[in-house]
Amino acid sequence: MGITAYDVVLTLFLLFSLFFFFVVVTLPSQYDPYHPEFITEENFTEDDKKDDSKSGYGYFSKNFDGERRLKVDVSVQVVVLGDVGRSPRMQYHALSIAGLGGRVDLVGHVESEVHPDIRANRLINIVPIAPLPERLRTDSKLLYILVAPLKVLWQSWALYHALGYRSGPSKWMLVQTPPAIPTLAIAAFLCSVRNTRLAIDWHNFGSSLLALRLSPWHPLVKIAQLYERFFARSAKTHFCVTDAMARVLKRQYGVEAKSLHDRPAAHLQPLDESERKEVLRRLPETAQYADELDKKAWRLIVSPTSWTPDENFDLLLDALVSYSAACSVTLAKQLPKILAIITGKGPQKQMYLDKIGALNQQKKLQNVVVTTAWLSTADYAALLGAADLGVSLHTSSSGVDLPMKVVDMFGAGLPMVGWSKFEAWPELVKEGVNGRGFGSADELSALLERLFGGDGELARMREGARSECGRRWDEEWAPVAGKVLRLVK
Missing domain, CATH: 3.40.50.2000 (Glycogen Phosphorylase B;)
Known part of the structure; x- marks a missing residue:
């Protein structure tokens, strides 16, 4: 006697019933507001x-x-x-x-x-x-x-x-x-x-x-x-x-x-000068440059990142190449060298490390040192407090989000520059008060030259960044x- 349509339907019904019973029996327990x-x-x-x-x-x-x-x-x-x-x-x-x-x-x-x-x-x-x-x-x-x-x-x-x-x-x-x-x-x-x-x-x-x-x-x-x-x-x-x-x-x-x-958390705080010196000598990424950073012969910039496609690090590298060349021009006003520390983990990190290595081999970063770091919560906060300038390369895929890294910078009293060509930028940054925006590598390079070789604009922006510390998360x-x-x- 062969298998009939009735047998097939009955088998499928039994299998479905068993599956449904299994799902119902194994469902997670419910929240009960009457049993606190x-x-x-x-x-x-x-x-x-x-x-x-x-x-x-x-x-x-x-x-x-x-x-x-x-x-x-x-x-x-x-x-x-x-x-x-x-x-x-x-x-x-x-x-x-x-x-x-x-x-x-x-x-x-x-x-x-x-x-x-x-x-x-x-x-x-x-x-x-x-x-x-x-x-x-x-x-x-x-x-x-x-x-x-x-x-x-x-x-x-x-x-x-x-x-x-x-x-x-x-x-x-x-x-x-x-x-x-x-x-x-x-x-x-x-x-x-x-x-x-x-x-x-x-x-x-x-x-x-x-x-x-x-x-x-x-x-x-x-x-x-x-x-x-x-x-x-x-x-x-x-x-x-x-x-x-x-x-x-x-x-x-x-x-x-x-x-x-987003607002800064309590562990992000500005540092006074003695605290800054201690941090610069304690952190492995800055220790060998601490004396030059103290004398302002070098400047420390920090760029936190997730190494993802919505952060274009070619902008920063191109700007640092231009800045390094400007430092070498005899007739140019004296510009400090730069120690650039890029923090974080992410999928595109190795790609950019290879690019940095190639630029060093080509001697295009002679007045700039670019290094990466993954830091503890406390050391990350300390590094931001010790830095001279923060850099945000967040380009905003939607145009309406904002990078929390900028909030972290303000919590540590750190002025910043960032990619500003998106709608939500003014909700976070007051142009010329606590930060500056850019839209190209050339604009970023010009900002670095102006802020590090200028007449006190960076110090005024630092005061603006410190004023953002008042309201916390x-x-x-x-x-x-x-x-x-x-x-x-």
């Missing part, structure tokens, strides 16, 4: 009690109830589908939430140093996402199209597992985007299943970054734009980094976003995100 969490004395060690400002014990000791318990009214999964250590804004979110008694699961890849205050805080739990296999990482455009689906599948499962099974249910899920794919889809699904409220923190648009790899007219870019618009509407609330981005989100995505501008965060999350009234 509590923090108790047992959550803290004796060392935590000694350093109570960083461990969270200080907040606990001031707010526990008659049974020495702290009721957790707000719990948040802070989600980064990237390296947590290279996501300072999301780390600051976590610290601000914990600082007001909220419990945080900080979910992301742990590839570099995390802010030490996060490690110390007992209200913050770091949940690592399984890393992407090396064979799925590529910078090739052709291979990217082939590998991208596999990469998305891997990231989807790794993120789903970390959020759904390695961290408990929370009242809120605060998600960084980009990357939007697959982050927003996974977050939206889990929030609907777990009775969790979704908040999206827009740093840029993933579709605009994808357009740098492919082209603005590529079908995948169009699909990415539709994807972002669709899942944007699944969130209960939105934050973004600029007013310009809020306008785009309202006009093109149909959502209302609250502008939450927590002061910006509390009246915006703090109110939305119901951590402040």
